Amino acid sequence: MDFLLITGMSGAGKSLALNYFEDRGYFCVDNLPPALISKFAELCLQSDLDKIALVSDIRGREFFTELFEELAKIEDMNLNYNILFLEASDDVLIRRYKESRRRHPLDEEGRILDAIERERKMLEELRGRATKIIDTGELKSSELQEELNQLFLGEEDKNLLHLSLISFGFKYGIPRDADLVMDVRFLPNPYYVESLREQTGNDQEVQNYVLKWPLTDKFYSKFFDLIDFLLPEYKKEGKSHLSIAIGCTGGKHRSVTTVNKLAEFLKDKDFNINIEHRDIEK
Known part of the structure; x- marks a missing residue:
């Protein structure tokens, strides 16, 4: 089974990445709370699904601290998985949030930069465990797709x-x-x-x-x-x-x-x- 966890900085393009995998036949789930990952993996193993992609990130708030425990449970199932981590510079993320007018998940006082810095620190260990890391700061959507092609497609594809x-x-x-x-x-x-x-x-x-x-x-x-x-x-x-x-x-x-x-x-x-x-x- 191809089991892929997509995570990374808010605003770095996780939704675009998930759309990419969905277009390629993956069963996709967005914003799955980390505490449910092992249960979800169990269901996948009992099904005939062979390609799974899910997004789990700091939108899970207090549940996010359970992510590493859940990944350990997956390893105990002998289920191989990959972690795709998307990131971008602070300036790029600030610009994207201003353009979209959306609120950062950790922004409680209207200080986007403070929220980005807190998120980056929270994700530091997870980034270190990532199988693949993509900086999307200078990538157009088509270029991100091409980067994913190079990383995840077989030679025939x-x-x-x-x-x-x-x-x-x-x-x-x-x-x-x-x-x-x-x-x-x-x-x-x-x-x-x-x-x-x-x-x-x-x-x-x-x-x-x-x-x-x-x-x-x-x-x-x-x-x-x-x-x-x-x-x-x-x-x-x-x-x-x-x-x-x-x-x-x-x-x-x-x-x-x-x-x-x-x-x-x-x-x-x-x-x-x-x-x-x-x-x-x-």
Whole structure:
């Protein structure tokens, strides 16, 4: 069994890493309290699951002190496990928290730096036991995925073309690392339907609206056919990673729907696919 514990600094990209493993067939659990890890491992051993990834970190608060005891119990089960530790510099973590406007789990008085320093000290021993450590400070999401590919994929998988499918809103700028960019602002816009405005392209009602138009059907046929032609050619030229960015005005409806449908179209082909809806929450 492949049992992976993902941990590290808050804001360092653990959720992105978990999404990566979920896309690759792992059974994934986020924010599992450390006190439950050994029980969870027992259930996994009794199942037919062969690839497990879980995130456990200081969000577990008082339970976090039990982590090493739980890891010892796993070792007693003769269950091999790996620890992936994600980190970034203080400046990067502060910037990410300010951009997201989220509160650090240890921030009780509005002092982000103090919370980061306390967390770093709490995780010091765990970092020392980590199997693999990644500093995500200078990594874009596609670069983090490539780093994970190098660390966790077998040689056969490393030879696959890795695709990043990114939805975005033009009002927030084009992704700088995109290899191909497609503008879908010409498609009928669900934003102007009041009942759909607050939904996204992950919701079936929005997808139904975007897909019901003959224009959409004709465009998808031509666009997907073009992508189907291009990808093998990029692979022949030795490209290992390709980023395809699809944009609409706000990045919530048409672009999200199109990325999801393109992923469905490509899912049974010989590619590793990562989906990112960059602006869906804006």
